[in-house]
Amino acid sequence: MKNNKILRLISLMLVFSMIVICTACGGSSNTTSTSSSKTATPEASTQSLTDANTSPVTFTIFINHSWYPVDKFTGIIPEEITKLTGVTLKPTIAVDDKQLGLMIASGNLPDLVYSQTLLDRLSSENLCYSYDELIKKYAADWTPNAMQIANSKSFSSDDKYYTLLNHFSVDSDWTSSSAVQMMPSLMYRSDLLEALGNPKMDTLEDFTNVLGMIKQKYPTMIPLTFDAAWTFQVFKVWTGAANQDFLEQDGKVVSTIHDKKYLDYLKYVNSLYRKGYMVADNFAWKTADAGNAISSGKSFAHTTCTQNGCYPTTVTLQTTVPTGHLVESKPLGEKNYSTSDIGWSGTFITKGNKNPDRAIKLIQWMYSEQGQRVTQWGREGTEYTLSDQGLPVFSQEWMDASKDADKQNLVYNPWFYLGGSEIVEAAGRIASIPAEEYTKYYAGPYKEIRENYHNQPWFYASLPKEGMDEKVIMDKVKDLIKNDEVKIILSDSDDALMQNYQDMLKKADQIGIQKLEDYLTIKVPEVKKLYN
DSSP: TTTTTHHHEEEEEHHHHHHHHHHHHHOOOOOOOOOOTTTSOTTTOOOOOOTTTOOOOOOEEOOOOOOSOSOOOHHHHHEEEEEOOOOOOEEEESTTHHHHHHHHHHHHSEEEEEEOHHHHHSTTTTBOOOOHHHHHHTTOOOOOOOOHHHHHHHHHSSSSSOOBBSSSOOGHHHHHHHHHHSSSEEEHHHHHHHHTTTTOOOOOHHHHHHHHHHHOOOOOSEEEEEETTTTHHHHHHHHOOOSSSSSTTTTTEEEEGGSSHHHHHHHHHHHHHHHTTTOOGGOOOOHHHHHHHTTTTTTEEEEEEEEOOOSSOBOOOOTSSOOOBBEOOOOOSSOOEOOOOOOOOEEEEBBOOSOHHHHHHHHHHHSHHHHHHHHHOOOOTTTTTETTTTTTTEEEHHHHHHHHHHHHHTTTOOOOOOTTOOOHHHHHHTTTTTTIIIIIIIIIHHHHHTTTTTEEHHHHHHSSTTTTTHHHHHHHHHHHHHHHHHHHHHHHSSHHHHHHHHHHHHHHHHHHHHHHHHHHHHHHHHHGGGOO
16 A cells, blocks of 8 residues: 555654754745545544543554554653543554464454554454444444445445544545645756756656756766655656556456556656666665665655655755755656555454443544544644644644654654544645745645546455455566566666566466456446445
8 A cells, every 4th residue: 555664654754854954944934725634534523522431441452564663652642642532552563464464363362453454354243343333332423434434344244344544535635735645756956957957847758858967967966766665656647657556448447557558657767777867776775775865965856755755855965066955846747646545554443352432432533633633743732833724833842852753752652643634644744844945846746736636446445355366366466567667667678678568468467467357347346336
C-alpha cells in the first residue's frame, strides 16, 4: 500500500523536522486553507467526552509495523489520550512481518491489533469482534463512513466489518483543501533553473532538455536522483500510465503492464538513463541516501512523493553551487493521478479483550475530529493553535523538540494515531510553509493534483485474499515487475528494451496473469457496487 511502512516513518519525521527549517526560511504566515473531511471524520464522531466513561483501563496492543520508532505509550500526546479517554495502551512492536501470522495461528492475540497486512485473516468472528455488533451495542451514536465500511468488508467473508482503515479519502474530501494527497512527485532546485535562464519546463520533453543543460553546466552533479520507494512513479503519471496495479480496458480488468502507456513510461525513463541523466548505482541506495544526494547539492531533481517533498527546504550545497530551494514541480505532461487506495492500517478488537465496550469507544474517539488532531498535532492551545484558515500553527516548544527525532518521540510521541486522517495529516504538512513560498511554488501544482485525483478503491478492495491461487499469482507478478522493471530501464538500446519488456510479459503469462485478470474482471464490478 504505497510502501507505507517506510513512508509513514519518513513523512512524520519530516512533519516535525522541516517545520523548523521552513520557519527559518521565512516565518509561518499562512494563507492556505483546509477543511474537515466527512470520509476522514465519520459522520457521527460527535461523542461527548463529558458523557463517556473515562475510568482507567489498559489495553495491550500489537503494532504490526516493525519499523515503528516507539515502543512505549509515554509522552505528552499519550498522556492526553489517557486524560480524555481513560485508556492506556501497552504496545508490543512486531519483530518482523511473520510474527503476526504466527500469533494468529496460535490464537495468542492481545486486546488490540494494529496492522496493514493480514486484514483478511483478522476479519474473522473467531478471532475478533465485528465493529457492526460493537457499534450497535455500545456506540449507537456513531455512524462510520459508508466507503470505509465497504473497504473493510472487502476483507471479510460474512458481510461484517472488523476494522476501519485510517488515512482514507475520496475525491470530494479535497474540494476545499489547500493541502494535497500523497501522490508521486518531483522536486527540483529552483535556483539552478534560474541560473540556466529559467528555460521552460512545461512538458517531459522540456524536463529532459533541462536535465541536459544541468549536465553540461554542472558536470559533477547527477541531474536526476530517485527515491527508493517511489522510484519513477511520477513519470508513470505524466506519461498517462495508471498510478495503480490494475485498470479497466475494453471491458476487462488488466494489469498495468498490458497498457500501452506503461511501455511509454519505460521508454521515457530508459531514455533518461541512456543520456546519462541518472546513475545505475541509485537503484542500490536507500531512501535516505537518495534524499541526501539532493539536499547536499549533488543532484538537480529528485523523484519522491508530495508527502515527503512539500517543504521549501533550504539546502546545504557545495561551494561551486549557489544556495537555493527544493520546490515542487507542476505536472509535466498528462495528469493521470488515478489511484486505488482504501486507506492504511486498521485496529482490530480481539475476542480476548475483556472491555470491548471501551475499545470501540476509543476507536470512535480516535476517528473524531478531536482525536485526529490530538494524536497528530498535540493539544490545541499548547502544541498548536488554529489559524483563521483552520491550519495548525505549532508552538516554539514543539518546533524546538522537532530538531531531534528521538527527543520529539520522547517528549511528544505522536505515533498512536489509530484513527488518523489523511486530511489532518496533510494540513499538518503544509501548516508552516510561508505564504509567499506556498503561493510561488506549491499552490499551482497542488491544485492540479487535487483536480486530477481520482480514487478508485474498488480495485484494491477486489484483490484476491490469502489462500487463493490468484493471490499467489498476484504476489509473483508484483515481484516480477519490481525486478524486471530495473532491467528494462537499464537497457542499453531500443531493441534491448523491447526484448526485455517482451520477456517480462512472457514470464507474467507463465506465472498465470491471465487467470488473475479473469478473476478481477468478474470481481471488480461486484465490489464496485458497494461504493455506489
